[in-house]
Amino acid sequence: xxxxxxxxxxxxxxxxxERYDINGYRNLHHxxxxxxxNEIEPLLKELNITRQDKVLSLSDYSINIxxxxxxxxxxxxxxxxxxxxxxxxxxxxxxxxxxxxxQKTLENPVLTPYIQDKIGSYKNISIFDLSKRQx
Numbered sequence: 001x002x003x004x005x006x007x008x009x010x011x012x013x014x015x016x017x018e019r020y021d022i023n024g025y026r027n028l029h030h031x032x033x034x035x036x037x038n039e040i041e042p043l044l045k046e047l048n049i050t051r052q053d054k055v056l057s058l059s060d061y062s063i064n065i066x067x068x069x070x071x072x073x074x075x076x077x078x079x080x081x082x083x084x085x086x087x088x089x090x091x092x093x094x095x096x097x098x099x100x101x102x103q104k105t106l107e108n109p110v111l112t113p114y115i116q117d118k119i120g121s122y123k124n125i126s127i128f129d130l131s132k133r134q135x
Contacts, residue, residue, distance in 0.1 A: 033059060033101050036123040037069035043122045044070065054094040056080070056087070056130070058111070059102035066099065082110045091130055098128040 018024055022031050055074035060066040063078050080086040098114050100106055101124050117132040
C-alpha cells in the first residue's frame with residue numbers, strides 16, 4: 001500500500017507539473033497565440049480602447065479566452081466562423097476593433113475589408129479599427 005501511495009503521489013505531481021508548464025507541448029498554442037493578451041493592457045490604454053469598447057477577436061475559436069485575458073467585451077470566432085454576414089452583424093452590434101493573434105487568420109480573404117486600418121500591434125497581436133473599413 002505504501003508503494004502504491006508513493007507511486008500515485010509522484011504520478012499526480014508529474015501530471016500537475018506537465019499541465020501547468022507554459023513551455024510544455026500541451027500549452028504551446030496558449031503560449032504562442034494567447035499569452036500576449038495577458039500583457040496587452042498598456043497598449044490598449046495608449047490606443048484609447050476602453051473596457052466599454054466591444055471588440056472582435058477572430059483568432060480565438062473558444063467562447064471567450066482572449067476577451068477574458070484582455071478584460072474586454074465582444075466576440076470571438078466562436079459562432080462567427082469567418083462569415084462576412086456574421087462579422088457585419090457584430091460590427092452593427094458595436095464591435096469597434098478587430099484583434100488578430102494568429103497570422104494565419106490574416107490570410108483569409110474574407111478579412112480583407114476589415115484589415116485595412118491597422119492601428120497597433122503587440123507581439124503576435126494585430127489590432128484594426130473597424131470603423132474605417134471598406135465595404
